[in-house]
Amino acid sequence: xxxxxxxxxxxxxxxSLYAATRTELRAFPPLRGKAQADVVVIGGGYTGxxxxxxxxxxxxxxxxxxxxxxxxxxxxxxxxxxxxGQRLEVDDLEKxxxxxxxxxxxxxxxxxxxxxxxxxxxxxxxxxxxxxxxFRTRAEFDHATALIERLARDYDYDRIEALDRDxxxxxxxxxxxxxxxxxxxxxxxxxxxxxxxxxxxADAAGAVIHERSEVTGIDHARQAGGKTTVTTADGQVCCxxxxxxxNGYLGTLEPKVAAxxxxxNNFIVATEPLGARAAEVLTxxxxxxxxxxVVNYWRLDSDSRLIFGGGENVSYRFPxxxxxxxxxxxxxxxxxxxxxxxxxxxxxxxxxxxTRMPCFIRPAPNCLSxxxxxxxxxxxxxxxxxxxxxxxxxxxxxxxxxxxxxVHPFPGGxxxxxxxxxxxxxxxxxxxxxxx
Numbered sequence: 001x002x003x004x005x006x007x008x009x010x011x012x013x014x015x016s017l018y019a020a021t022r023t024e025l026r027a028f029p030p031l032r033g034k035a036q037a038d039v040v041v042i043g044g045g046y047t048g049x050x051x052x053x054x055x056x057x058x059x060x061x062x063x064x065x066x067x068x069x070x071x072x073x074x075x076x077x078x079x080x081x082x083x084x085g086q087r088l089e090v091d092d093l094e095k096x097x098x099x100x101x102x103x104x105x106x107x108x109x110x111x112x113x114x115x116x117x118x119x120x121x122x123x124x125x126x127x128x129x130x131x132x133x134x135f136r137t138r139a140e141f142d143h144a145t146a147l148i149e150r151l152a153r154d155y156d157y158d159r160i161e162a163l164d165r166d167x168x169x170x171x172x173x174x175x176x177x178x179x180x181x182x183x184x185x186x187x188x189x190x191x192x193x194x195x196x197x198x199x200x201x202a203d204a205a206g207a208v209i210h211e212r213s214e215v216t217g218i219d220h221a222r223q224a225g226g227k228t229t230v231t232t233a234d235g236q237v238c239c240x241x242x243x244x245x246x247n248g249y250l251g252t253l254e255p256k257v258a259a260x261x262x263x264x265n266n267f268i269v270a271t272e273p274l275g276a277r278a279a280e281v282l283t284x285x286x287x288x289x290x291x292x293x294v295v296n297y298w299r300l301d302s303d304s305r306l307i308f309g310g311g312e313n314v315s316y317r318f319p320x321x322x323x324x325x326x327x328x329x330x331x332x333x334x335x336x337x338x339x340x341x342x343x344x345x346x347x348x349x350x351x352x353x354x355t356r357m358p359c360f361i362r363p364a365p366n367c368l369s370x371x372x373x374x375x376x377x378x379x380x381x382x383x384x385x386x387x388x389x390x391x392x393x394x395x396x397x398x399x400x401x402x403x404x405x406x407v408h409p410f411p412g413g414x415x416x417x418x419x420x421x422x423x424x425x426x427x428x429x430x431x432x433x434x435x436x
Contacts, residue, residue, distance in 0.1 A: 013069060016346040017270035017307060018076060018192040023124075025196045027069070028203075031210040031235035037063040039392055040230050040239040042215050042253070044068075045075030046378065047370055048245030049198040050119070050385025056205035058393060063237050064207055065230065067214035071195025073249050077348030078378060079268065079297045079309045081131055081287045082116055082187040085109045087356045087376040089147060090155060096355070097405060099154070104401050106155050111398075112383035113185070119382065120189055123197020130286035131186035134168070134177040140291050141179040148181065159185035171284050176333045188287035188299050191378065198382075210235075218242065218253060220364035228366060241392045244369035245385065247377070248351035256363040259409040261351045261372040265318060268309040269326045270301075270344040271337070278304040280336055295375065296329050305343070306330075318347040350375060353407050358384065360402035368392070368399065372407065 013019040039055050041048045044066030052064045066072070086093060086105050093102035120127050135141045145162050152158040161182045163171070168180035203209055210232075217231040220242070228242045244254055248263035274281065278300055282288070289297035298308040310329035319325045323345035331338055353359050353372035358380060360370045368391055370384035387398040 013072060013076065013192070014346055015344065016077060016192075016268070017301070017305065017344045018190060020344070021190070021301075022076075022192050023196055025070070025200060028066075028199075028209040028211040031063075031065060031213040031232050031237070033235050035063060035208075035235065035237045037061045037208070037237055037239045039063075039241045039243060040065065040228070040237050041243045041245055042230070043073075043245035043247065043249070044070035044199065044209065044211070045073050045195060045245065045247060046198065046381035047247065047385045047388075048243065049075075049195060049202055050115075050382045051243050051245060051389045052207040052209070052385075053119075053198060053202040053205055054386045054389035055392065056202055056207035058389065060392070062202075062207040063239070064202070064209045065213045065215055065232060065237070066209065066211045067246075067249065069211050070199040070209065071192050074247060074348045074350045074377070075195045075381070076192035077268070077346060078191045078266075078350070079287070079289075079307070080188045080191045080299065080378070081289065081297060082113060082127065082189060082378050083131055083376055084113065084157070084159075084183050084186045086380070087358075087374045090150060091147065096357075101401070101404070103155060105405075106157070108383065108398060108401060109380065110157075112379035115386060116194075116379045116382045117187070119198055119201070120194055122201060123194065125189055125193045125197050127187045127189045128285050128287075129187045130182060130184055130284065131188065132163075132168075132172065132180050132182045132286050132288045134172060134180045134288055134290040136177060136291055138178055141181075144181050157185070159183055171286070172282060172288060173280060174333050177290065182286065186287075190301075194378075215253060221366045224365040226365065228364075240366060242364075242367045243385075243388050243392070244363070244367065244371070245388075247371040247373070247381070248349040250351075250371065254363050254367075254369065256361060257359065257369050257371060260353055260359045260361070260407050262314075262353070262410055263349050263351050265313050265347050265349050266309060266375070267311045267318070267322045267326050267345070267347045268307060269323055269330065269342045269346075270308075271306040272341045272343045274300070274304045274306060274340065277337075277340075278306075281306050281334060296333065298330075306337070306340075322347055350377070354410060355405070355407055357405050357407060358402060359407040360384070360387075360399055360405075361407070362403070370399075370402070
């Protein structure tokens with residue numbers, strides 16, 4: 001089952017600032033008839049494109065199947081923030097997996113940033129340095145300060161700068177936050193152009209990409225070394241290995257993944273160019289996210305447009321008025337922008353897990369899956385593709401490190417998991433409103 005929203009029906013890129021400013025890339029033809037490959041990759045976002053790129057560069061015959069256009073989903077619609085670390089802070093990771101495993105996970109996340117920056121450079125996609133974390137309470141800032149010290153001492157990462165109220169307001173002139181931190185090792189970029197650039201590189205390396213080729217069925221290999229058959233409306237591929245990389249758009253193609261990975265929707269707006277008023281938003285070319293459970297995140301683009309994300313829902317449908325939904329949290333932070341026109345408003349489907357850590361599993365012999373990045377996927381999804389490519393080639397250490405993390409099924413099964421998640425999100429949204 002494919003998660004396709006009503007405003008996505010034409011199969012092209014839905015209207016967004018990113019779609020309007022994307023680099024050109026030729027369309028790839030749909031799959032027709034029967035084919036064979038060493039590896040089939042399902043999904044043309046960061047995970048799948050990275051897997052296809054690395055496998056093709058290693059000399060494997062790769063076919064990538066994308067239901068729409070490459071970068072059509074979350075990889076082409078997200079906030080563009082190239083963040084450090086995993087989705088959970090290192091103190092939580094230490095509690096979950098122990099200090100040694102937490103260090104390995106941190107190092108993998110650093111590898112993810114380096115890999116993404118390298119691919120962006122190869123694809124000609126600029127990366128601006130700096131991501132700030134905005135704190136709503138003094139307790140949050142105190143906790144962050146302790147983590148900054150821990151990262152420098154135990155993880156050899158000294159790129160994060162603590163900023164008290166005055167120093168932070170000099171960068172982010174808003175009364176909504178009491179302090180912040182600035183990670184000089186993180187960054188931000190044009191997310192759709194990264195997807196398109198990655199597809200261009202994979203194509204040049206010999207990967208065969210088929211767009212508008214929605215997978216309708218998978219016949220898994222019954223044992224290791226057997227063949228897997230992947231079916232679309234107009235074609236079929238027989239392969240030795242299968243990589244699942246559709247994230248929030250996988251639907252029910254693989255029940256073992258669907259039980260652990262929940263699709264949710266997130267929404268973004270972009271303003272008209274702010275000109276001199278951009279200094280009312282940010283005085284430096286950085287990205288920002290805050291500490292709300294339903295996180296707000298934003299940055300300015302090269303034309304001084306504010307790109308602001310906020311608000312989620314759990315549904316097959318987007319709100320009728322996305323701009324109104326996102327304008328509310330935007331004006332809570334920047335009330336002075338009430339008169340600014342929102343030129344674009346769009347939504348996208350990402351995927352979360354119970355633990356908010358990615359789900360790396362082997363659903364069947366010769367099948368690998370990585371998804372559920374929980375809003376922290378730009379770098380980690382790119383790395384996930386490389387790790388699965390390496391695992392296909394017999395080098396599974398990185399994949400195994402990620403797959404060792406506990407990612408439990410959502411309670412309630414497929415019928416009750418969404419109502420239960422809605423109830424939980426409503427509770428945390430209430431805490432956000434109460435400032436807890």
